[in-house]
Amino acid sequence: MKQRTAGFFPSIAFEREKSRPMYHRLCDWFRSAIRTGQLHPGQKIPSTRYLASELRVSRITVLYAFQQLTAEGYIESSTGSGTYVTKSLPKKVGRLGISKPPRLIERSECSGSRQISQLSAKLVPFPTLPFGLDAFQVGLPALDHFPVSTWSRLVARHWRQPKREMLMYGDRMGFGPCREAIAEYVTTVRGVRCDASQVMIVNGSQQGLQIAARTLLDPGDQVWVEEPGYPGAIQAFQSVTASQIPVPVDDEGLDVKEGLRRCPKARAAFITPSHQFPLGMTMSAERRMMLVEWAFHNNSWIVEDDYDSECDFCKCPIAAVQGLDTHRRVIYVGTFNRVLFPALRVGYLVIPSDLASAFCRIRQASDITHSTLEQVVLADFIREGHLSRHIRRMRVLYMERNELLVAEIKKQLGSAVEIVSAQAGMHLVCLLPEEVEDVIVWQRATAAGIASWPLSICCQKKPARGGLILGYGGVDLKRIHDGVRRLAAIIQDSL
Numbered sequence: 474m475k476q477r478t479a480g481f482f483p484s485i486a487f488e489r490e491k492s493r494p495m496y497h498r499l500c501d502w503f504r505s506a507i508r509t510g511q512l513h514p515g516q517k518i519p520s521t522r523y524l525a526s527e528l529r530v531s532r533i534t535v536l537y538a539f540q541q542l543t544a545e546g547y548i549e550s551s552t553g554s555g556t557y558v559t560k561s562l563p564k565k566v567g568r569l570g571i572s573k574p575p576r577l578i579e580r581s582e583c584s585g586s587r588q589i590s591q592l593s594a595k596l597v598p599f600p601t602l603p604f605g606l607d608a609f610q611v612g613l614p615a616l617d618h619f620p621v622s623t624w625s626r627l628v629a630r631h632w633r634q635p636k637r638e639m640l641m642y643g644d645r646m647g648f649g650p651c652r653e654a655i656a657e658y659v660t661t662v663r664g665v666r667c668d669a670s671q672v673m674i675v676n677g678s679q680q681g682l683q684i685a686a687r688t689l690l691d692p693g694d695q696v697w698v699e700e701p702g703y704p705g706a707i708q709a710f711q712s713v714t715a716s717q718i719p720v721p722v723d724d725e726g727l728d729v730k731e732g733l734r735r736c737p738k739a740r741a742a743f744i745t746p747s748h749q750f751p752l753g754m755t756m757s758a759e760r761r762m763m764l765v766e767w768a769f770h771n772n773s774w775i776v777e778d779d780y781d782s783e784c785d786f787c788k789c790p791i792a793a794v795q796g797l798d799t800h801r802r803v804i805y806v807g808t809f810n811r812v813l814f815p816a817l818r819v820g821y822l823v824i825p826s827d828l829a830s831a832f833c834r835i836r837q838a839s840d841i842t843h844s845t846l847e848q849v850v851l852a853d854f855i856r857e858g859h860l861s862r863h864i865r866r867m868r869v870l871y872m873e874r875n876e877l878l879v880a881e882i883k884k885q886l887g888s889a890v891e892i893v894s895a896q897a898g899m900h901l902v903c904l905l906p907e908e909v910e911d912v913i914v915w916q917r918a919t920a921a922g923i924a925s926w927p928l929s930i931c932c933q934k935k936p937a938r939g940g941l942i943l944g945y946g947g948v949d950l951k952r953i954h955d956g957v958r959r960l961a962a963i964i965q966d967s968l
């Protein structure tokens with residue numbers, strides 16, 4: 474039986490109508506609460522003394538009601554332990570004709586009196602994959618290599634005797650020492666120019682994008698987005714009803730000249746310059762400078778999503794665009810959810826100082842501030858060197874996994890497919906034979922228990938050639954081998 478939370482009792486509310494005695498109304502409330510599932514079989518009921526005082530009625534009134542409900546079989550008392558909703562009630566409730574819990578409502582059913590906003594109905598859906606799929610989940614790191622014992626030691630250090638500040642509402646921008654640790658980390662490792670006062674801790678890149686979109690854009694404002702690009706960013710900009718201008722990417726990343734041709738006056742540009750999502754190229758220095766100059770002269774913003782630069786296999790990763798920009802036009806978005814584990818939900822924004830209070834106002838309207846516990850732990854994790862150690866290890870591991878995946882795809886699929894892979898990240902793109910629809914292969918692979926994303930969900934226009942985005946970060950060598958073998962069979966079958 475489903476376990477229930479102990480100790481809560483719903484508040485009792487009834488009309489103070491004079492025509493019926495109070496104990497009748499109390500009985501009615503209990504019957505209805507039991508029938509509708511507000512009270513469940515076996516649930517303890519507060520004492521008559523407590524209820525009388527809470528409801529400001531005489532204890533006799535409550536005793537009468539309890540007698541009546543006991544006689545009807547709704548409640549039962551156990552000597553010395555109190556009164557309970559009758560344990561054997563499920564059968565009786567069934568006889569009373571209680572319907573099954575309502576079905577979840579599909580989007581298409583939300584019409585007529587169940588109208589929802591047009592915006593929520595229009596948002597592009599994310600590919601939803603059943604839990605427990607094997608290779609090749611996109612965005613999943615090597616969870617079994619995460620230093621759990623170090624993390625739990627740090628949690629225990631802070632949680633055994635938590636300081637008051639950990640239990641209170643925190644600063645809207647985040648926990649000070651964690652922001653300092655992040656500022657030091659991004660300035661040293663990513664070439665970002667900032668101090669801790671510019672760092673806002675958020676739930677992850679996704680929330681960062683959403684807060685940035687809300688703060689910077691009004692409905693209808695135009696924003697360049699990479700084509701193909703990250704569907705989460707498309708959603709974030711859609712959610713503020715910005716008008717998205719797809720700008721193609723090539724070997725040098727976002728084609729800035731094409732952006733200028735399509736929409737020179739755009740209010741913002743969204744880029745993943747370190748490792749373009751999903752194709753993986755690095756934006757060239759020339760394009761970076763061109764973009765920064767455009768933003769300056771046009772009073773536009775650049776939203777830089779540096780979602781997995783930690784996983785760059787090269788010895789000298791290219792610094793962030795934010796560090797190039799002397800005009801304070803870049804909002805830098807980073808995350809620990811990919812390099813540590815996705816359920817952590819800690820990311821950050823680096824915001825130009827003059828925009829910090831505007832970002833705080835928008836943030837306040839959504840979730841006030843971030844949970845302090847993870848921030849306290851993360852601050853120590855960074856400062857004590859565990860983060861840099863973990864990153865060093867993961868780079869070697871991901872490079873090994875990348876190399877094996879590339880080799881296996883070449884071995885099993887040969888020239889039928891084309892691999893688009895960079896010396897970075899936790900995923901690659903496998904372009905499929907032209908005659909094959911990537912969504913169909915994706916569906917078949919999912920049904921066979923293999924996770925991936927179809928390339929076409931990252932495109933606003935159908936791509937000339939479909940592909941599969943394959944995550945390898947969380948897949949060990951044996952499963953890579955096996956996953957490619959099964960995937961190859963599905964692709965061959967789809968030809």
Ligand SMILES: Cc1ncc(COP(=O)(O)O)c(C=O)c1O
Nearest residue numbers: 612677678679703750780808810
């Ligand atoms: C390009 C890109 N940005 C942002 C995110 C979301 O990151 P987070 O889990 O921190 O919200 C992802 C996740 O896969 C991503 O691929």
